[in-house]
Amino acid sequence: xxxxxxxxxxxxxxxxxxxxxxxxxxxxxxxxxxxxxxxxxxxxxxxxxxxxxxxxxxxxxxxxxxxxxxxxxxxxxxxxxxxxxxxxxxxxxxxxxxxxxxxxxxxxxxxxxxxxxxxxxxxxxxxxxxxxxxxxxxxxxxxxxxxxxxxxxxxxxxxxxxxxxxxxxxxxxxxxxxxxxxxxxxxxxxxxxxxxxxxxxxxxxxxxxxxxxxxxxxxxxxxxxxxxxxxxxxxxxxxxxxxxxxxxxxxxxxxxxxxxxxxxxxxxxxxxxxxxxxxxxxxxxxxxxxxxxxxxxxxxxxxxxxxxxxxxxxxxxxxxxxxxxxxxxxxxxxxxxxxxxxxxxxxxxxxxxxxxxxxxxxxxxxxxxxxxxxxxxxxxxxxxxxxxxxxxxxxxxxxxxxxxxxxxxxxxxxxxxxxxxxxxxxxxxxxxxxxx
Amino acid sequence: xxxxxxxxxxxxxxxxxxxxxxxxxxxxxxxxxxxxxxxxxxxxxxxxxxxxxxxxxxxxxxxxxxxxxxxxxxxxxxxxxxxxxxxxxxxxxxxxxxxxxxxxxxxxxxxxxxxxxxxxxxxxxxxxxxxxxxxxxxxxxxxxxxxxxxxxxxxxxxxxxxxxxxxxxxxxxxxx
Numbered sequence: 001x002x003x004x005x006x007x008x009x010x011x012x013x014x015x016x017x018x019x020x021x022x023x024x025x026x027x028x029x030x031x032x033x034x035x036x037x038x039x040x041x042x043x044x045x046x047x048x049x050x051x052x053x054x055x056x057x058x059x060x061x062x063x064x065x066x067x068x069x070x071x072x073x074x075x076x077x078x079x080x081x082x083x084x085x086x087x088x089x090x091x092x093x094x095x096x097x098x099x100x101x102x103x104x105x106x107x108x109x110x111x112x113x114x115x116x117x118x119x120x121x122x123x124x125x126x127x128x129x130x131x132x133x134x135x136x137x138x139x140x141x142x143x144x145x146x147x148x149x150x151x152x153x154x155x156x157x158x159x160x161x162x163x164x165x166x167x168x169x170x171x172x173x174x175x176x177x178x179x180x181x182x183x184x185x186x187x188x189x190x191x192x193x194x195x196x197x198x199x200x201x202x203x204x205x206x207x208x209x210x211x212x213x214x215x216x217x218x219x220x221x222x223x224x225x226x227x228x229x230x231x232x233x234x235x236x237x238x239x240x241x242x243x244x245x246x247x248x249x250x251x252x253x254x255x256x257x258x259x260x261x262x263x264x265x266x267x268x269x270x271x272x273x274x275x276x277x278x279x280x281x282x283x284x285x286x287x288x289x290x291x292x293x294x295x296x297x298x299x300x301x302x303x304x305x306x307x308x309x310x311x312x313x314x315x316x317x318x319x320x321x322x323x324x325x326x327x328x329x330x331x332x333x334x335x336x337x338x339x340x341x342x343x344x345x346x347x348x349x350x351x352x353x354x355x356x357x358x359x360x361x362x363x364x365x366x367x368x369x370x371x372x373x374x375x376x377x378x379x380x381x382x383x384x385x386x387x388x389x390x391x392x393x394x395x396x397x398x399x400x401x402x403x404x405x406x407x408x409x410x411x412x413x414x415x416x417x418x419x420x421x422x423x424x425x426x427x428x429x430x431x432x433x434x435x436x
Numbered sequence: 437x438x439x440x441x442x443x444x445x446x447x448x449x450x451x452x453x454x455x456x457x458x459x460x461x462x463x464x465x466x467x468x469x470x471x472x473x474x475x476x477x478x479x480x481x482x483x484x485x486x487x488x489x490x491x492x493x494x495x496x497x498x499x500x501x502x503x504x505x506x507x508x509x510x511x512x513x514x515x516x517x518x519x520x521x522x523x524x525x526x527x528x529x530x531x532x533x534x535x536x537x538x539x540x541x542x543x544x545x546x547x548x549x550x551x552x553x554x555x556x557x558x559x560x561x562x563x564x565x566x567x568x569x570x571x572x573x574x575x576x577x578x579x580x581x582x583x584x585x586x587x588x589x590x591x592x593x594x595x596x597x598x599x600x601x602x603x604x605x606x607x608x609x610x611x612x
Contacts, residue, residue: 199498199500200494201493201494201499201500202492203500204603205604205606208567208568208606229520229521230520230523233516234516336604351498354497354498354500358503358504362502363606363608364490364502364608365609366522369523369609370523372606373526373607376567376568377567379567380565
């Protein structure tokens with residue numbers, strides 16, 4: 001059966017103009033402000049990016065036991081991520097097959113079945129229909145109509161990260177992650193057992209600005225000295241770092257400080273002298289030893305390299321947490337920050353790590369709210385039509401392609417953002433049915 | 437709680453009234469110091485072993501909180517607000533803390549336990565056409581204090597459970 005594509009997809013004239021919004025010329029890379037403020041572009045992003053790409057929907061530890069569920073959205077479509085009685089992960093549309101109501105309104109929970117609040121239709125947590133109320137009103141062949149909570153076409157799990165893809169056809173997840181996988185592996189291997197858990201409790205933000213501002217910023221190594229001056233002062237006050245050292249050594253040229261743009265639109269910020277990771281030094285030696293025992297010294301070094309890893313379009317893996325970007329409207333975004341527990345590390349280590357995390361991340365913390373404030377400042381500034389361009393040109397003259405196909409620049413360069421927007425433009429201008 | 441209530445009932449009416457007024461004065465003073473930006477004086481209301489806690493979910497070594505400050509953490513927080521350029525507080529929040537529904541209990545170890553509701557009205561002044569500025573916001577929390585009575589009453593614990601604590605929040609960098 002052919003389902004008509006949504007109208008915005010087919011008839012909106014924006015499609016043809018999108019390619020002009022990412023302008024790449026000799027030595028310069030610019031994007032047009034309209035992409036942060038135009039509701040029609042936002043609607044198209046939901047259709048062509050979020051509803052056609054592999055997107056992160058949940059971590060396995062959010063639904064550890066059969067019957068556990070978590071809800072969310074893919075693009076603008078509500079879904080339920082549940083673990084069936086057989087232990088399998090299901091990603092189901094949260095929409096009664098009868099008359100369209102959601103069947104689950106909690107964000108997290110445990111249920112063997114979901115009951116539609118409207119007419120009482122019941123579904124198992126694998127989506128199959130248990131029964132319609134007052135069944136006798138339907139004909140005998142009702143059961144053959146195939147009514148159920150439809151399953152999202154593609155669901156795959158990589159190292160505990162659950163991804164889903166709404167396209168009818170798409171590349172396997174492993175192909176999609178081919179470039180960024182090595183970094184996901186290193187991130188997981190910060191746990192001596194190669195696994196992280198998400199504890200109960202999430203640091204969640206809402207900001208009145210476009211989602212891509214968070215996308216760009218998480219691998220922006222250029223802003224730290226200016227946006228996070230306050231945090232540098234705090235580290236100086238506590239004696240953990242000297243403010244003068246921070247400004248001198250952070251992002252210093254010659255050190256192993258890189259920004260990377262991947263062909264898949266993913267990006268990395270990789271630094272040996274980042275500002276975080278300064279917590280209680282007494283818990284470190286035992287932890288390092290655990291990693292050496294588990295993986296050897298070289299792998300430990302690799303795992304402990306400070307990285308912010310972006311997986312296009314909605315997932316960040318930071319040292320201390322998983323961050324999920326959740327677009328709500330063109331000028332409204334949720335950001336969910338899930339601090340991770342490293343399985344196999346001691347409670348003492350995890351606790352110190354969480355404490356350090358909480359100092360910088362969270363809506364009342366000393367770091368991330370300052371980033372959010374800049375997103376909000378930008379959301380006002382981009383209304384100036386006389387100056388419509390965002391400059392993402394930094395480092396174009398010095399970036400280099402390495403043997404892995406990664407575009408590598410200095411940690412303050414904007415090559416990860418350029419990779420994101422090449423991907424963004426490719427998806428936004430792709431025709432119906434394009435593989436994403 | 438029942439046992440505590442019985443203890444309260446044992447007190448004479450005048451004694452209960454006196455204690456209620458002492459608590460009320462302390463909480464109103466705290467609110468005023470916060471709202472007037474007298475943050476060093478606010479810190480002085482707390483014991484050296486104080487806890488200032490805005491939980492999200494459970495309490496535990498692995499469970500994150502919005503804020504879980506020791507006294508040193510509170511001092512760091514005040515330092516950030518008063519001595520550094522914190523963009524999220526530039527311009528700084530204007531607040532009004534309203535304290536209501538005060539219930540006073542005495543615990544077995546001689547501390548005074550206070551349950552109350554707090555509503556914080558907040559606004560960041562600035563250009564009213566700028567996103568995020570000049571928009572009044574309201575925050576509501578169920579609060580619990582543990583107070584050490586004495587010559588000068590001091591707060592050992594302040595816990596604020598925001599009604600929206602597990603939901604997305606925009607800028608909670610002022611003091612609750």
